[in-house]
Amino acid sequence: MPSELSDAFKSMPANLYKKQLDLNSIQELPDSHAWASLGEHPCVDSLIAESVPVIDLSDPNALTLVGDACKSWGVFQVINHGIPISLLEAIEDASRNLFALPAEQKLKATRPPDGFSGFGQPRIAPFFAKQMWYEGFTVLGSPLELVSKLWPEEYCTKFCEVTEEYDKQMKQLANKLLWLLLGSLGINKEDVEWAGPEGQLEGAHAALQLNSYPACPQPDKAMGLAEHTDSSLLTILYQGSTSGLQVVLEGSGWITVPPLPGALVVNIGDLLHILSNAAFPSVLHRAMVNNSKQRISVAYFYGPPATIPVAPIPKLVDSSHPPVYRSVTWSEFLATKAKHFNKALSLVRMPVPETDSSE
């Protein structure tokens, strides 16, 4: 099993750049990008009154509100989160500049088939018959080596300064959110072995994913990012001011997470679903496109140290709540997901105990 996060895809190489078209120059939706069945899974915004909770982190009731949102939705938006708007705007600008580079220039920094960082289609692309109206740039660790293939030193330094500051501030927020989320389940710093004595989660890993969805000539037939759950503990998403993110509301269907000025979307990932012994659902989500403007989003995937076994927290396990999952490291889970995609969680699920038929 891979020991480093960056090695997670070594056993499942996928060429995610080879056939990439320059989406900015296409006037008509090619068949390769036309998703026939989208109409079967429409967005139900106009049919339901509910919406993804918006939580003010400075609210004295934040713990309860966050706990309720995580249990029923697996996703919420946060305001008063402490990340300056100027930093959110700076990372959006930096992403726009990156994606505006000419296609042949981007080829110099494509994601290697078995690697993590660089330009490319999403890792989930091989599991879908059609291609997504999407381009991504993933950063694990410092992006300096990669971006120095794209820009002169002065531009690289600026880009790296923004991503490093973003990473630093997101890490603090992710830490705070994780303890708040776990706190809502009655979990303290002593209950998580890898948290460290002060709960500082020193070894926590994170990856930054810059997403671009160019304006699309036929948005009702195209898919930005197909439905998936994230493999993280939690993901913090900045979606700027352009709508596109949708989540599944169980029993109702897809609903939009509307962009709110300065707000961040927080969603539960597969590993927190496991850690919480399935108390928090890992929310299914997707991104749609529009025909008037490019949409940029920035996802910060926050997870545990790469090789620490993640399992349901013992305090959440008892005879009436047996462990739903076996333990798995983030690296192992990423490798499993790369191979089996939406079956990965079921592959780490504990077998359901057989019931005694004589009773």
Ligand SMILES: O=C(O)CCC(=O)C(=O)O
């Ligand atoms: O662009 C979005 O709204 C969603 C992005 C996302 O789900 C991801 O990067 O995993």
Ligand SMILES: [Fe+2]
């Ligand atoms: Fe996602």
